[in-house]
Amino acid sequence: MAGSEQLKPVAGVLLFLNFCMYTVVLGIGGWAMNRAIDHGFIIGPGFDLPAHFSPIYFPMGNAATGFFVVFALIAGVVGVASAISGLNHLRHWDADSFPAAASAASIAWTLTLLAMGFACKEIELHNRNARLRTMEAFLIILAATQLFYIAAIHGSSSLRRSPRV
Numbered sequence: 001m002a003g004s005e006q007l008k009p010v011a012g013v014l015l016f017l018n019f020c021m022y023t024v025v026l027g028i029g030g031w032a033m034n035r036a037i038d039h040g041f042i043i044g045p046g047f048d049l050p051a052h053f054s055p056i057y058f059p060m061g062n063a064a065t066g067f068f069v070v071f072a073l074i075a076g077v078v079g080v081a082s083a084i085s086g087l088n089h090l091r092h093w094d095a096d097s098f099p100a101a102a103s104a105a106s107i108a109w110t111l112t113l114l115a116m117g118f119a120c121k122e123i124e125l126h127n128r129n130a131r132l133r134t135m136e137a138f139l140i141i142l143a144a145t146q147l148f149y150i151a152a153i154h155g156s157s158s159l160r161r162s163p164r165v
Contacts, residue, residue, distance in 0.1 A: 004093075004155070004156035005093075007152045007153070007155045007156050008090065008093055008156070010152045011086070011090060011149060011152040011153050011156070012090055014145055014148055014149040014152060015083055015086045015087065015090065015149060017145055018079060018082075018083055018142060018145055018146055018149055019079075019080065019083035021138050021141065021142050021145070022075075022076045022079035022080050022083065022108075022142065023076075023080065024134075024135075024138055025072055025073075025075070025076040025079070025135055025138050025139060025142070026073065026076040026077065026080065028131050028132075028134060028135040028138075029069050029072045029073040029076060029135060030073070031131065032058065032060070032061075032065075032069045032131070032132065032135075033069060033070075033073065035058075035059065035060065036057065036058045036059060036066070036069070039059040040057050040058075040059060056070065060128070060129050060132065061122065061127065061128040061129070061132050062122060062125040062126065062127045062128060063125060064118055064121040064122040064125055065122060065128065065132065067118045067121075068115065068118035068119055068121070068122050068132075068135075068136075069135075071111070071114050071115040071118055072115040072118075072119075072135055072139060074111055074115070075108065075111040075112045075114065075115040075139070075142075078104075078107055078108045078111050079108040079111075079112065079142070079146070081104060081108070082101075082104040082105045082107070082108035082146075085100050085101050085104040085105075086101045086104070086105060086149070086153070088100070088101070089101035089153065093156070098153065098156070101153055102150065102153055102154065105146065105149060105150045105153065106150060108146060109143070109146040109147060109150060112139060112142050112143050112146055113143055115139050116139045116140055116142075116143045119135070119136040119139050119140060122136060123136060
C-alpha cells in the first residue's frame, strides 16, 4: 500500500499536465476547424466542385492537415474526459475507481497515438503554420505523458477494495 501512495502525487501532476495540454490541443484544433469552415470551399447552386475536392479540406497546412485536426480534436475531447475520470480515481484512490480511470486513459492514449501519427505525416509533408506546429508538438508530448500517467496508475495495482456499506 505504501508504494501505491507514493505514485499518487506523480499521477496527480501528470493528470493536471495532460488536462492542460489536451485543453490547448482543443483550443488550437477548434481554431483550425473554424478557419476551415469559414474559408473552405463554397459549394451551392451554380458552383461546380473543384477538380481535387476533399471533404476534409483545410486552407492552411498540407494534405494531412484535415485528418490531423479531426483526430486531434477527437483525442482532445476523450483526453479531457479521461482527466475527469482520473480526477475521480485520485480522489478515491482505490480498486473501485481504478478500472474506469485506466480504461479511459488507455482509450485517450490510443487516440492520441493516432493523431500523433497524422502529426508525423504532416511534419513530413512540410508547409504548415506555427499553430499547427504547436499542436503537433503537444500531441507528441501527450503521447508520452499519457503513457507515463497510465504507468503511474497501474503501478498502484496493490490498491485495496473499499469496504461495502
